[in-house]
Amino acid sequence: MISxxxxxxxCKRLEERIRKAADASGRKFEEVAVxxxxxxxxxxxxxxxxxxxxxxxxxxxxxxAVEKIAQNAADIEWExxxxxxxxxxxxxxxxxxxxxxxxxxxxxxxxxxxxxxISKTQRVLLQINAGRDPAKFGAEIEEAPALxxxxxxxxxxxxxxxxxxxxxxxxxxxxxxCFANLRNLRDELENKFSAKLPELSMGMSGDLERAIAExxxxxxxxxxxxxEREYF
Ligand SMILES: *Cc1c(COP(=O)(O)O)cnc(C)c1O
Numbered sequence: 001m002i003s004x005x006x007x008x009x010x011c012k013r014l015e016e017r018i019r020k021a022a023d024a025s026g027r028k029f030e031e032v033a034v035x036x037x038x039x040x041x042x043x044x045x046x047x048x049x050x051x052x053x054x055x056x057x058x059x060x061x062x063x064x065a066v067e068k069i070a071q072n073a074a075d076i077e078w079e080x081x082x083x084x085x086x087x088x089x090x091x092x093x094x095x096x097x098x099x100x101x102x103x104x105x106x107x108x109x110x111x112x113x114x115x116x117x118i119s120k121t122q123r124v125l126l127q128i129n130a131g132r133d134p135a136k137f138g139a140e141i142e143e144a145p146a147l148x149x150x151x152x153x154x155x156x157x158x159x160x161x162x163x164x165x166x167x168x169x170x171x172x173x174x175x176x177x178c179f180a181n182l183r184n185l186r187d188e189l190e191n192k193f194s195a196k197l198p199e200l201s202m203g204m205s206g207d208l209e210r211a212i213a214e215x216x217x218x219x220x221x222x223x224x225x226x227x228e229r230e231y232f
Pocket of ligand 1: 037039060081082165204205206220221222223224
C-alpha cells in the first residue's frame with residue numbers, strides 16, 4: 001500500500017488531468033466529481049480518501065466492502081460499482097449510500113423491498129451497457145426506458161442518473177462512443193419521462209479525459225490513485 005503522501009500527490013495529479021480535460025471541453029472543473037475506487041486495497045485506502053476530503057469511495061464486491069465497513073475505520077460513505085446479485089440486495093441496501101450497478105427490474109424490486117424494511121431511500125444509478133460489450137454487465141440501451149419507468153414508480157428508490165463501463169479497447173475512440181451513447185440516452189430518458197437524471201458515472205483511470213469530454217459528472221478512479229491492484 002502506498003503512503004498517504006503518495007496518495008495526496010496522485011490526487012493532485014488527478015486534479016490536473018481533470019482540469020485540463022474540463023478546460024478542453026468547455027466544462028468546469030467543479031462539474032466532475034471523483035469516486036476513489038478502493039477495491040482490493042486495505043481499509044487504509046478509504047481512510048486516505050476521507051482524510052483528503054472525499055465524501056465516498058467505490059467498491060465492486062459486496063462482501064469485501066461489508067468487511068471494510070464493519071471495521072468502522074473511515075468516516076466516509078460507500079458506493080457499490082460492481083455487479084449485484086439479488087441474493088445480496090439486503091446487505092447492499094444496508095451498507096451502501098448509493099448503488100451504481102442496478103441493471104434489472106428484478107434487482108430494483110428487491111432493493112426497494114429491502115430499503116423499505118430499513119426505512120431507507122436507496123439512491124441508485126442505472127448501469128447501462130452503452131458500449132454493447134458482451135463481456136460487460138448492465139442493461140441494454142433498449143431496456144433502459146422500462147428500467148427507468150420501473151425505478152421511478154418505486155417508493156424507496158431514488159434514481160440519480162446512469163453509469164457505464166467502456167469496453168476494453170486500446171482505441172480510446174471506442175470509449176468515447178460508449179460515453180456519448182450514455183449521454184444521449186440520458187437526454188432521451190429525461191425528455192421521455194420528464195425526470196432529472198443529473199449523474200453520468202463514466203470514466204476510469206485510463207479513459208477519464210474521454211468521459212469528461214462527453215459529459216461525465218463522476219469518474220471512478222482506482223489505479224491512478226492507489227497504484228496497481230494485485231487482483232481483480
Ligand atoms: C475497478 C473499477 C474502476 C476503477 O478502475 P481503474 O482503471 O483502476 O481506475 C472503475 N469502475 C469500476 C466499475 C471498477 O470495477
